[in-house]
Amino acid sequence: QVQLQESGPGLVKPSQTLSLTCTVSGGSISSGGYYWSWIRQHPGKGLEWIGYIYYSGSTYFNPSLKSRVTISVDTSKDQFSLKLSSVTAADTAVYYCARTGVSHATLDVWGHGTTVTVSS
Amino acid sequence: QSALTQPASVSGSPGQSITISCTGTSSDVGGYDYVSWYQQHPGKAPKLMIFDVSYRPSGVSNRFSGSKSGSTASLTISGLRAEDEADYYCTSYSLSSSVIFGGGTKLTVL
Numbered sequence: 001q002v003q004l005q006e007s008g009p010g011l012v013k014p015s016q017t018l019s020l021t022c023t024v025s026g027g028s029i030s031s032g033g034y035y036w037s038w039i040r041q042h043p044g045k046g047l048e049w050i051g052y053i054y055y056s057g058s059t060y061f062n063p064s065l066k067s068r069v070t071i072s073v074d075t076s077k078d079q080f081s082l083k084l085s086s087v088t089a090a091d092t093a094v095y096y097c098a099r100t101g102v103s104h105a106t107l108d109v110w111g112h113g114t115t116v117t118v119s120s
Numbered sequence: 121q122s123a124l125t126q127p128a129s130v131s132g133s134p135g136q137s138i139t140i141s142c143t144g145t146s147s148d149v150g151g152y153d154y155v156s157w158y159q160q161h162p163g164k165a166p167k168l169m170i171f172d173v174s175y176r177p178s179g180v181s182n183r184f185s186g187s188k189s190g191s192t193a194s195l196t197i198s199g200l201r202a203e204d205e206a207d208y209y210c211t212s213y214s215l216s217s218s219v220i221f222g223g224g225t226k227l228t229v230l
Contacts, residue, residue: 107219
């Protein structure tokens with residue numbers, strides 16, 4: 001079955017860019033029918049959708065983060081990536097990637113999550 | 121976009137039923153039958169429990185059910201068990217082709 005795994009630095013300095021990659025196994029990003037999402041969870045808080053990408057490269061973002069977020073896809077590697085610029089301590093969170101059903105936005109397969117701390 | 125509104129906490133005794141509400145607007149919950157519910161145990165990734173308002177993924181207990189009326193969706197858990205104690209989140213597809221989360225509800229099994 002499809003599995004997702006996040007990877008990337010666990011520590012990022014303030015004002016720098018946070019970069020994470022999600023690797024999809026057991027299936028192909030190019031098969032269509034799904035968006036590929038990034039979600040985060042601040043310590044002790046709720047979940048926040050960051051954005052998603054289709055294999056064609058079409059993207060949609062949370063309006064509150066849109067100005068700082070880039071999501072890209074590499075279909076040859078079955079990976080999609082998140083870049084969040086100009087980070088502050090407020091961006092410290094667990095970051096999840098998830099498969100997302102097209103049009104109904106169901107997040108049906110999740111990665112385990114990776115903790116990113118923003119600190120100097 | 122504002123988060124969907126959920127109660128911060130609910131509780132129930134083993135064997136009882138509880139309902140968690142998720143209130144949005146006509147631009148999200150009220151406008152689409154695309155509400156999902158997720159269960160999250162501490163330190164774990166969320167798990168899909170209900171999608172498209174009332175459908176259960178394979179493997180999810182039929183003690184979990186979903187419904188919607190207007191702009192409010194609900195998750196009902198019947199026959200409460202200790203292992204149901206977790207945080208529960210709703211999501212909805214939104215007018216801007218985005219996903220909007222509820223603030224989350226902590227379920228305590230007494």
